[in-house]
Amino acid sequence: MANGNGPDRDSKAYSEFLSEAEEMLERLRGDLADLEDQRHDGGEVNPDLINGMFRSAHSLKGLSGMFGLDAIAGLAHHFEDTLDGLRLGRIALDSPQAGMIGNIIDLFGTVMASLGNEAEEDQMNASINELIANLEAGGTGTEEEDSQSVPRLLLDPTLMRALTEYEEHRLNENLRRHRIVLLVEAAFEILSFDEGLSELSSSIREVGEVISTLPSPGAAADSQIRFVLLVASDLDAPAMTRHIDSPNASVTAVPEDTGAASTETPAPAEKLEPPKAEPICAPPVHQQELSSLLVQADAPAPPPSSSVHYEESTSSAVDEEDAPHESPPPPGDGGRVPEEFSSLKSVSDTVRVDIRKLNELMNLVGELVMHRSAIGATVRTLSADAATARAGEDLGKTYKGLSRKLKDLQSSVLELRLVPLRQILDKLSRVVRRLRRELEKDVILELNGVDTELDKLMVEELVDPLVHLVRNSFDHGIEAADERVAAGKSEQGRIVIDAFQRGNHVVIQVTDDGRGIDPLAVRAKAEKMGVIVSGMELTRKEILDLVFHPGLSTRAEVTGTSGRGVGMDVVRENIKEMGGIVTIDSDLGKGTVTSLTLPVTLAIIQSLIVGSSDQFYAIPLNAVLETLLIDANEIQSSEQQELLNLRGEPLTLRSLSDEFGLPRAEDAEQVYVVVIGIGESRLGLIVDRLEGQQDTVLKPIQGPIGEVRGISGATEISEHGAVLVLDVAAIVEDTLRRRDLR
Amino acid sequence: MQHVLIVEDSATMRSLIASTLEDLDVPVKITEAASGFEALHCLPRDPFDLIVTDINMPDINGLELVSFIKSNATYRGIPLVIVSTEGAERDRAKGMELGADAYLVKPFEPEEFCSVIMELLAQPKQER
The missing domain is CATH 3.30.70.1150 (ACT-like. Chain A, domain 2)
Structure with a gap:
């Protein structure tokens, strides 16, 4: 099966391999972090930990060999050798080879990600050979x-x-x-x-x-x-x-x-001395x-606790207790079920399902929902006619029963896709541990709401933006210890991640108690770079918002920690793709809060169907705050923008017809306003008609319409056929930006 | 119908072995165990015709499992194949000493794997 004759890369086994390899790498990263912690704390390293890492490397080697991935198998082979040397005491933990474990794991990650891309694969093979050469240069360690x-x-x-x-x-x-x-x-x-x-x-x-x-x-x-x-x-x-x-x-x-010579055998009395x-x-x-x-x-x-203080346990064990170290338990290890026990449990209680299968299931449910709507329409038609009213009533009852069960089915399927944020928040705590060592900054990470659930697909996509935000806080936000003390702060910096549900959204906030962002500096830089016109009137919030501008978010000086060419603009872009928004707030000298607001799921959404001119649109209901029927003369026009005084607050209005270049209804005395909002931004959308609520399954659009800004996809509705779904985040943002630039 | 127990902690490797076995000329029924402990649970439940086990596993390792099976009057007759990665010659020798009937090195060729398996399954039961 080796040498490229292994199972097909389209096979089920291959995709299983990819996900298992990913799990193993993740476990290796965690183990490595624990290992470094244990060394850092001055204690000896738990042999089970290294043996566990060895087992992972061993499995990686066997598996990649079975799939004919010779370069990866070769890397795994050397990795296994290194770990074998470590666990058998042939290689010291402070040897150069041991120091390369992190690099090896990183390279594995990159190589696995490049699989399927031939050009990249070749390049990867070169990197692998280079790393192997380095490992070999280190020798095979002393004989045991x-x-x-x-x-x-x-x-x-x-x-x-x-x-x-x-x-x-x-x-x-x-x-x-x-x-x-x-x-x-x-x-x-x-x-x-x-x-x-x-x-x-x-x-x-x-x-x-x-x-x-x-x-x-x-x-x-x-x-x-x-x-x-x-x-x-x-x-x-x-x-x-x-x-x-x-x-x-x-x-x-x-x-x-x-019978054997054993001069070194200790006398029984020595054996009874207190444990070393x-x-x-x-x-x-x-x-x-x-x-x-x-x-x-x-x-x-x-019931799982929703608040976990990961770093607290380690830091207190290291800093406050004066005990000679008998290794404190690894962070977060306190309640861990014994290994054998948990591994058995996970095998018997859970089923791993490919997310695509869940998507298929979701689509089927979505289609059932459409059929139900069609039945609903039939019920109304039948009931309206006296001749068929009786049949309509009977069908109506069945329709209601069907609706209830369908709703249960829908929420059960939805639930399957939801996973707690714990998975990625755990990754962040590892990032912080690593940064703490690399940058020698004392920072603790506090996680709240780790059991908040979010769609699996979004959780995966959130890793990079969150890692970026945490790195930013660590690197640029939190000051050096002496600077903190001079500012009257505690020496130890603090990054808090709060996750919680707000309505149909999940909010994730990253808060640090660092130096904060200086609005004057941001403004000066924006002016210098021509992002804004000099002397333009902007609120503090609007100025802070400029950090998401592509030109401003990438720092000129590149640091190893956050200067990876990914700026805040990319974070905003990533979040927007998930239908969410990012906002930032900062108090100079006190710290910064970045908030991500995301819909709980992207799969099935409740939508408000509206009409403008002869077109219908669906607005995701989670973005709709309220609908109003107002007199046309309540609309105030100023500087080419329309405003509405909504309970004392000005609300910017935007006509849906204008947005998509449709003829505007002529001189209506009253108009409907749909107030939409995401995060803290609000916008009133003027529409001609409200058509009611519907469950909609968002489907992406292929071709040029798919590129139109303000449209996130299409959905099918029984009475109206296919209608476009509005991308609320984009519309709100564009309108507010237009207002700002005016 | 030949009943085979696969003991292997990697899910991918389990399905690879399973699919290789399913391609055999004889009909096979497969039971998968993800650890030595699971295997210990499976053994008394069904009369197996063949056991395929890995060595490096959490809880009890493959050698310990082989030792148990081969020293147990009820199970010792079941042919047993160790499938493990290269480079563990000492473990291989021990496995054979403990009574394993064959040892295959991962990555293995399906043909080689099948011929070993077929040979073991072809042995008359009383001789096992």
């Missing part, structure tokens, strides 16, 4: 010293045979550290062993390391399964028995092979917390 002066044990040969090379290394490593090697045996009901075994393993991990878990025959009853756990700990057998405190587990010490600092072994203070958490893991899950 496992066999040196390590006491030999009298272990059951069956058990020894089942140990992988890595597990053997862990055994020797523990022996070298003079830890006691124990066998813990326990029998469980075969139907539910996972839970009991996870509990036992976790309990052991509090005071030691589980090197191997061997299922064994020979349990008392057929319905049971017995496990032998090879364990290394500072506790001896009786102490371990007391610690585990379980009636069905027995602990025995593995006797040493007395070990990353694997949690400090006593944490033991109780951990076991109480484990109990909770068995109980029904509590």
Whole structure:
């Protein structure tokens, strides 16, 4: 299957591979961040972490090989070698090769993204070869010293045979550290062993390391399964028995092979000295917390907290506690269910579905909705005629029942597409951790509302803009420590991300307590660059809004952190494509708030159907604030713009006919105004008729009409056929900009 | 109908192995386990005719699974193939020592895989 003869790139397996590879890379990034944190905190690194990374690299190698992606397989092979060296102690964590792990993961990401693009693939292969050459230049590390002066044990040969090379290394490593090697045996009901075994393993991990878990025959009853756990700990057998405190587990010490020379074997008294600092072994203070958490893991899950303070735990552990470090648990790890337990759960409780399948389902629901509307029209026709009124009434009842069920179906399908923002917010906390190290700025990230849900497709698209905003805050917003202290602020900077639902929208705010944006400086720059006319009258908000202008948003000086050629204009563009808007507010010296306002989903939307001249348009209802019927003489004209005094506030008006160059209704005494708004911007749209509300499925338009600004797509409506759907964000923005430039 | 248990933590690899098996000349039924623990749950449920397992997995590794199967009177007769990535010669030797019937290196050629599988499935059951 290698060498290009692998499964087709159109195959289901290939797309599965892509998504699995992406998951693995994401996991690797997370593991790397944890690894760096653990090193940063001065403790030793949890061997399970490196072994987990090794497993990911190993799978990547096997998979890319199966698909004939030789260059990627080659990179994965070297990556695996490096991690293998690390986990077997042949390569030191501070070696140049280990330092390249981040680069390797990044390159994987880029290479995976370039798959399918031949030109890029070639270029990628060159980058891969270069990186591999660098890795090879670093050598393969020193030979392991496992066999040196390590006491030999009298272990059951069956058990020894089942140990992988890595597990053997862990055994020797523990022996070298003079830890006691124990066998813990326990029998469980075969139907539910996972839970009991996870509990036992976790309990052991509090005071030691589980090197191997061997299922064994020979349990008392057929319905049971017995496990032998090879364990290394500072506790001896009786102490371990007391610690585990379980009636069905027995602990025995593995006797040493007395025939072997073992001068280094520690005397029993030494073995009983208090545990040394070990990353694997949690400090006593944490033991109780951990076991109480484990109990909770068995109980029904509590409702997820909507506020998570990721960085707090690490920073307090590092800065405030003076304990010598016995590694604090990795951030966010407090409530983590033991690994085996969670991996099993995820397999049995969730189904992974290709988003395209959900789209198909959504389209089908959309079409059903259209048919329902057609039935509704028939009901009205039948009911209007006395001869068929009876039939109309009967059909009307069925129609109502159908409508209810259809609505349930629609919301269930919609719900499937919604995912919590947690996924991407977690990524951001990793970005911040990395920046904190790179820039040596002490900044904490606080996340609120991580369970706020948004359409899966949008969540993916939000990653880049949010990373950009956080980077901006970190790099340009938050001042250096001395500058902060001089300004009377705390040394530690703070970035807060709040996510919450507001009506049919989700709002995500990125707030920092940095230096803020100086409106005068922005204005000066805008004038210099000819973006605005010198001396033009602008409100503070309008000036701040200029940072989204392409010319102003890209900084002249490029920094490694935020100067990647992506400016605020790109952020605005990205958000606009999702039907949302970005606004910015800033208090000079105090900080900046950037708000993203997005529709919850793009799939099915409720629309208000309006008519102007002989045309019909659909306006997404989530953007409609209210509709008004006003006398034409209430409209005030000034400087070529029309305004309406709406409860004391001026509302800019725009005629839909003017927007699309249609003839305007002549001298109507009364006109309809649809007040639309997104974020904090408002606009009154003058239309000729209101036609009612409808569920609409937005479909993109191909060809030139698709390019027309102010139109986001088309939808089918039973009575009117295809109608255009207004892009409210674009219309509001264009009208307000026209007003500003006037 | 031959019933095959695939133990492999990568979903993609599981489907690749499954689709290779489905192309065999004999009809096969496939059960997939994403971890050693899942495999331990599957074993007592069905009488399997063949087991294909990876080595590097979370919870219990493939060698531990092989050791369990080959030392258990009920399962020891089931032919067992280890499929693992190259470079783990020591693990390979151990797997064979523990009683695995074959060892294949990923990436494997489907033809090679099929011929090994067919050979194992063709053995009369009592000799297993």
